[in-house]
Amino acid sequence: MNNFHDSQSKLIIEDMMSTCVITVSPEMTMREAKEIMRLKNISGMPVIDDKKKLIGIVTIADVIQALDDQKLDEKVKDRMTLNVCTVKPYDSINLALSLFRRYQYSRLPVVNDTNLVVGIITPNDIVKRLANFLKLDEINEAHISNMVIDETHTLEFEIKGGDFEKAGLAASSLKKKLLDLGINAQIVRRAAIAAYEAEMNVVIHAVEGILKAQISPEKLLLFITDQGPGIEDIEKAMQIGYSTAPDQIREMGFGAGMGLPNIKKSSDIFKINSTLGKGTELHIEIFF
Amino acid sequence: MNVNEIVKSLNLEVIVGENLESKSVKGVYICDLLSNVMAHGQQDDLWITIQTHQNILAVASLLNFSAILLPENLLPDATTIEKAKAQGIIILKSPEGAFNLAGKLYEMGLRGS
Numbered sequence: 001m002n003n004f005h006d007s008q009s010k011l012i013i014e015d016m017m018s019t020c021v022i023t024v025s026p027e028m029t030m031r032e033a034k035e036i037m038r039l040k041n042i043s044g045m046p047v048i049d050d051k052k053k054l055i056g057i058v059t060i061a062d063v064i065q066a067l068d069d070q071k072l073d074e075k076v077k078d079r080m081t082l083n084v085c086t087v088k089p090y091d092s093i094n095l096a097l098s099l100f101r102r103y104q105y106s107r108l109p110v111v112n113d114t115n116l117v118v119g120i121i122t123p124n125d126i127v128k129r130l131a132n133f134l135k136l137d138e139i140n141e142a143h144i145s146n147m148v149i150d151e152t153h154t155l156e157f158e159i160k161g162g163d164f165e166k167a168g169l170a171a172s173s174l175k176k177k178l179l180d181l182g183i184n185a186q187i188v189r190r191a192a193i194a195a196y197e198a199e200m201n202v203v204i205h206a207v208e209g210i211l212k213a214q215i216s217p218e219k220l221l222l223f224i225t226d227q228g229p230g231i232e233d234i235e236k237a238m239q240i241g242y243s244t245a246p247d248q249i250r251e252m253g254f255g256a257g258m259g260l261p262n263i264k265k266s267s268d269i270f271k272i273n274s275t276l277g278k279g280t281e282l283h284i285e286i287f288f
Numbered sequence: 289m290n291v292n293e294i295v296k297s298l299n300l301e302v303i304v305g306e307n308l309e310s311k312s313v314k315g316v317y318i319c320d321l322l323s324n325v326m327a328h329g330q331q332d333d334l335w336i337t338i339q340t341h342q343n344i345l346a347v348a349s350l351l352n353f354s355a356i357l358l359p360e361n362l363l364p365d366a367t368t369i370e371k372a373k374a375q376g377i378i379i380l381k382s383p384e385g386a387f388n389l390a391g392k393l394y395e396m397g398l399r400g401s
Contacts, residue, residue, distance in 0.1 A: 165367070168346025175350055185331075192350040193326050200322075253339045258323035265327070 014089040016129045017110050017119035023048045026077030030066040046109040053115045056080035086111045153215040159202040167203040170211045171196035190266040197259040198224040222284040231274040289313045291355050305378030313354045330401045336386050340364045359386045
């Protein structure tokens with residue numbers, strides 16, 4: 001959190017604005033503008049002249065007024081809002097926040113010193129970036145942490161090679177999260193098996209790795225990447241009973257050559273990529 | 289059937305575990321290869337294994353086993369005991385071998401999947 005406070009005063013609009021701006025021409029009709037807003041699911045658009053300079057803004061409120069006046073076929077230039085409140089790319093985020101708070105704007109066009117539209121910023125842009133900041137903080141602080149970000153739940157775990165003490169923690173946390181979200185027990189079982197085997201592969205074979213889980217309403221996505229020796233022959237590694245694990249690992253009950261086949265069996269989609277001397281990447285999907 | 293009934297009739301030693309009556313047992317699984325256990329063990333299984341290191345706890349917890357039973361008087365590592373306590377996982381032991389234990393459990397009406 002300290003990082004964030006330190007950087008807050010230095011954050012400028014340019015860091016958070018969206019540069020992909022949907023604009024309209026003043027010669028367009030209000031009916032056309034309404035259609036663009038409907039299709040793009042937005043509530044307002046900057047109006048620019050042929051030199052791309054900002055001359056106004058047209059919003060849902062303008063469309064409703066035109067509808068009420070039965071003037072939807074009039075041109076945007078005759079119905080748009082003039083005197084647009086704008087910000088500059090180098091203005092502070094604090095300025096945008098205070099404008100949003102004071103005037104309840106849903107968006108602010110960002111213009112440069114010659115009044116060209118270079119971006120747009122919404123309260124949502126700021127929230128998204130803040131969420132990112134917070135997430136980064138948590139990863140730095142905790143050896144193993146799990147966190148909830150937005151609608152899709154994302155969990156991320158660092159896995160250390162040879163660390164048998166923490167081995168299984170990622171799979172256990174993922175299992176708990178899935179159960180908390182009310183996912184069916186049989187699916188949770190498959191997810192637990194896939195995550196556990198993938199985690200153990202990193203512990204047994206690699207130097208270190210990351211297990212990332214994304215839980216959306218439709219499916220669980222698991223990405224496991226490691227820095228390690230890589231797999232020489234993936235086809236062989238996928239065969240039950242094939243293992244390169246050393247003897248002391250086998251004595252612990254691992255290295256039976258069942259890890260990857262178990263993962264594949266538990267997944268709906270399973271992809272593996274490996275570079276010898278670099279590492280291995282797994283992509284696993286389990287549908288709900 | 290619950291864990292306490294099995295402890296009584298097989299005369300098992302409880303190394304870690306409380307409220308044994310509340311843990312139901314529906315089947316038995318015997319294997320020492322953890323990946324094989326992950327693939328085939330079922331919820332509420334009693335698991336007989338000679339593995340004693342702490343990774344048996346992750347397996348038991350991920351698969352919702354009712355208890356871990358160590359044959360041949362095997363003792364878990366100290367860290368395994370400590371962690372089992374923290375995670376609420378039951379560990380039992382017996383001087384008998386897995387084969388005899390399996391036979392007795394079979395006679396009690398338990399089956400593998």
